[in-house]
Amino acid sequence: MADIAIDHRDAEDIRRRQLIQATIESIADVGFAACTLSDIAKRAGVSPGLFAHYFGDKDGLLEATLRSMAARLGRAAAARLRAARLPRERIQAIIDVNLASEEFDRRTSSVWLAFWGQVIHSARFKRVQNIYQRRMLSNLRHALKQIAPRSEAEPIAIGISAMIDGLWLRATLSGDFELDSARARALATAYVDMQLQYADRTDPMAESPAGLPRIRNHIGGRFRDGHNPKTFLSTNPATGEPLAEVEIAGEAEVEQAVAAARAGQEVWGRMTGAERGRIMKRVADLLRERNDELARLETLDTGKPIQETLVVDVISGADCIEYFAGLAATIAGEHVDLGPTAFGYTRREPLGVAAGIGAWNYPLQIACWKAAPALACGNAMIFKPAELTPLTAVKLAEIMTEAGVPDGVFNVVQGFAETGRMLTRHPGIAKISLTGEVGTGKKVMADAAETLKHVTLELGGKSPLIVFDDASLDDAVSGALLANFYSAGEVCSNGTRVYVQRGVYDAFMEKLVARVRRMRIGDPLDPETHVGALVSEAHMNKVLGYIEQGKAEGAEIAVGGSRVTDGALAKGFFVAPTVFAACSEEMRVVREEIFGPVMAVLAFDDEDEVLRRANDTPYGLAAGVFTRDLARGHRVIARLEAGTCWINHYNVTPIELPFGGAKLSGLGRENGKAAIEHYTQLKSVYVNLGPVDAPY
Ligand code: NDP
Numbered sequence: 001m002a003d004i005a006i007d008h009r010d011a012e013d014i015r016r017r018q019l020i021q022a023t024i025e026s027i028a029d030v031g032f033a034a035c036t037l038s039d040i041a042k043r044a045g046v047s048p049g050l051f052a053h054y055f056g057d058k059d060g061l062l063e064a065t066l067r068s069m070a071a072r073l074g075r076a077a078a079a080r081l082r083a084a085r086l087p088r089e090r091i092q093a094i095i096d097v098n099l100a101s102e103e104f105d106r107r108t109s110s111v112w113l114a115f116w117g118q119v120i121h122s123a124r125f126k127r128v129q130n131i132y133q134r135r136m137l138s139n140l141r142h143a144l145k146q147i148a149p150r151s152e153a154e155p156i157a158i159g160i161s162a163m164i165d166g167l168w169l170r171a172t173l174s175g176d177f178e179l180d181s182a183r184a185r186a187l188a189t190a191y192v193d194m195q196l197q198y199a200d201r202t203d204p205m206a207e208s209p210a211g212l213p214r215i216r217n218h219i220g221g222r223f224r225d226g227h228n229p230k231t232f233l234s235t236n237p238a239t240g241e242p243l244a245e246v247e248i249a250g251e252a253e254v255e256q257a258v259a260a261a262r263a264g265q266e267v268w269g270r271m272t273g274a275e276r277g278r279i280m281k282r283v284a285d286l287l288r289e290r291n292d293e294l295a296r297l298e299t300l301d302t303g304k305p306i307q308e309t310l311v312v313d314v315i316s317g318a319d320c321i322e323y324f325a326g327l328a329a330t331i332a333g334e335h336v337d338l339g340p341t342a343f344g345y346t347r348r349e350p351l352g353v354a355a356g357i358g359a360w361n362y363p364l365q366i367a368c369w370k371a372a373p374a375l376a377c378g379n380a381m382i383f384k385p386a387e388l389t390p391l392t393a394v395k396l397a398e399i400m401t402e403a404g405v406p407d408g409v410f411n412v413v414q415g416f417a418e419t420g421r422m423l424t425r426h427p428g429i430a431k432i433s434l435t436g437e438v439g440t441g442k443k444v445m446a447d448a449a450e451t452l453k454h455v456t457l458e459l460g461g462k463s464p465l466i467v468f469d470d471a472s473l474d475d476a477v478s479g480a481l482l483a484n485f486y487s488a489g490e491v492c493s494n495g496t497r498v499y500v501q502r503g504v505y506d507a508f509m510e511k512l513v514a515r516v517r518r519m520r521i522g523d524p525l526d527p528e529t530h531v532g533a534l535v536s537e538a539h540m541n542k543v544l545g546y547i548e549q550g551k552a553e554g555a556e557i558a559v560g561g562s563r564v565t566d567g568a569l570a571k572g573f574f575v576a577p578t579v580f581a582a583c584s585e586e587m588r589v590v591r592e593e594i595f596g597p598v599m600a601v602l603a604f605d606d607e608d609e610v611l612r613r614a615n616d617t618p619y620g621l622a623a624g625v626f627t628r629d630l631a632r633g634h635r636v637i638a639r640l641e642a643g644t645c646w647i648n649h650y651n652v653t654p655i656e657l658p659f660g661g662a663k664l665s666g667l668g669r670e671n672g673k674a675a676i677e678h679y680t681q682l683k684s685v686y687v688n689l690g691p692v693d694a695p696y
Pocket of ligand 1: 491666
């Protein structure tokens with residue numbers, strides 16, 4: 001079935017591209033006004049009815065054609081920018097790609113010209129053109145800021161863009177006799193050189209003192225200069241070196257974000273679910289296209305191994321956005337039969353503006369997991385990443401804009417708890433979704449109560465993983481490793497209390513310790529590395545403190561148990577994967593969330609006993625069971641007090657399944673259809689069909 005579905009999708013994609021190509025041919029031959037659906041259909045050899053299936057109507061087809069041409073240019077630009085190392089080379093790459101000889105080809109340029117001529121009459125074309133213009137400007141500005149004063153980067157970028165557009169237009173209208181591609185590129189290059197020569201390089205505002213990139217808040221579809229902003233440094237936990245200087249959002253920026261989100265939500269909420277879904281699908285595609293670049297940035301910011309971020313963090317975010325893009329068109333109320341003279345129906349409506357507040361362990365994935373259901377339901381979102389990991393959320397914001405998400409629908413404000421509180425207390429915000437510690441969850445809920453906001457809380461855990469004596473021991477050991485050492489143990493759902501039935505305890509420990517010893521700790525950017533750095537020095541010290549506490553309480557270190565400082569690792573915050581044996585429930589390492597690579601193994605004798613011990617915790621995020629007896633597997637899972645459970649596996653989180661906690665681990669659910677409940681409100685409508693009887 002799956003193969004057929006994939007073949008079908010491929011075939012659809014090929015047909016869609018054929019139709020777009022036929023449209024380009026038709027516009028090139030007969031011009032915009034004379035190009036008709038029946039002409040295009042004849043060229044493509046299909047029935048005109050097929051357009052409705054693929055594009056809705058002629059406008060939809062033309063928009064898709066323009067997008068496809070802009071995407072081709074975008075891909076060419078991205079490839080050249082990747083190859084360019086220095087800022088001046090990046091500026092040249094933008095000139096070369098936009099004034100490349102293919103863009104001067106008579107047919108291609110006549111189609112571009114036809115579209116640009118229509119931009120002022122069509123909001124849909126305007127959106128695409130805006131994205132194209134903004135992308136060019138932002139690439140230029142970014143490069144210019146590194147070689148020209150900050151205050152001059154913007155005007156010079158606008159000048160270069162205008163030069164590129166003007167040269168192209170002049171060449172297109174005058175034919176080959178005045179300008180060709182090579183001459184146009186030479187003129188643009190000379191213009192840039194002249195501008196840079198006269199730019200004053202001593203501007204005190206240029207960049208941060210260390211020459212670091214400066215990350216601003218992304219509000220209303222673009223980066224905003226702050227009002228006298230305070231800043232903080234984001235550092236690479238594997239080296240201790242700063243990565244970027246980040247502007248903190250204060251009251252003014254939060255107000256600006258709320259206003260932008262309200263305006264964006266008006267537009268977004270009025271679109272049909274199918275329209276929203278189509279745009280969100282483009283966001284997912286762009287995330288996948290940029291997987292490697294984003295994974296690398298996530299690794300630099302978090303210290304997680306690249307072998308994880310390349311296959312999990314970005315992909316899981318894209319999967320989530322794609323899943324909710326698909327659901328967007330299905331969000332609906334219900335019809336209620338109230339007899340022959342009345343009926344009722346419900347409308348499932350967006351809440352308005354939602355705020356997402358993220359933890360630092362899966363920064364991009366958390367931003368996607370919160371934005372996807374919020375946006376699918378027609379809400380706007382203001383997202384605040386954790387201050388330790390501020391870099392990838394703004395990339396998501398840029399991608400949203402590029403994909404066509406209207407301005408203001410997804411905003412990123414940066415900062416500490418203080419900025420978070422401005423969101424949780426703001427009366428213009430209808431919903432808060434937090435991922436963080438239990439203590440933060442309580443404070444957020446209390447603040448949100450003032451304005452009775454909807455709240456979703458994804459909080460901490462100390463989850464049990466139970467291994468019965470009939471389990472496949474190799475699989476159970478794999479499960480325990482996945483449950484503890486992914487992302488250096490910084491995973492909320494980790495099964496850090498591993499209960500092993502006494503008869504297999506020794507064999508389990510032997511296999512476990514042998515495999516932990518083989519794990520490679522090292523540079524997170526090395527694809528061979530299994531365990532990277534912890535997110536910060538303070539967090540590493542907290543984890544090391546717990547390890548000392550465990551030893552003092554009588555737990556035995558079976559493997560690991562210390563900081564790793566070999567060679568270059570001494571500059572970063574690395575802790576060896578650690579397994580404690582001979583543990584008991586009184587120990588703090590068994591009761592409290594450590595959020596590092598520390599596993600506690602405990603022996604048990606029978607099912608009732610282990611259930612009692614496993615449930616003896618205020619947390620209830622996750623739980624797992626390994627057994628070959630499936631009846632027992634289901635029976636035990638039914639009695640475990642946890643929101644997210646696995647039988648014979650651990651920590652796999654497909655987007656289709658709701659994710660969230662019981663007890664102190666949280667409220668509400670992310671992912672799955674269940675998340676729709678948490679981002680919509682019901683309106684009930686009674687419709688009378690008969691006369692109205694009143695007793696007065
Ligand atoms: P924190 O609770 O410290 O912070 C979470 C976010 O909340 C951060 O952005 C933080 O800002 C912000 N914040 C802190 N105080 C307030 C406040 N009073 N009002 C509003 N916002 C506030 O969590 P961590 O970032 O340390 O993340 C680790 C925790 O997250 C662990 O307990 C882990 O179990 C949990 N977690 C839960 C998951 C789940 O799905 N259940 C998934 C991942 C992690 P700042 O950056 O300035 O601190």
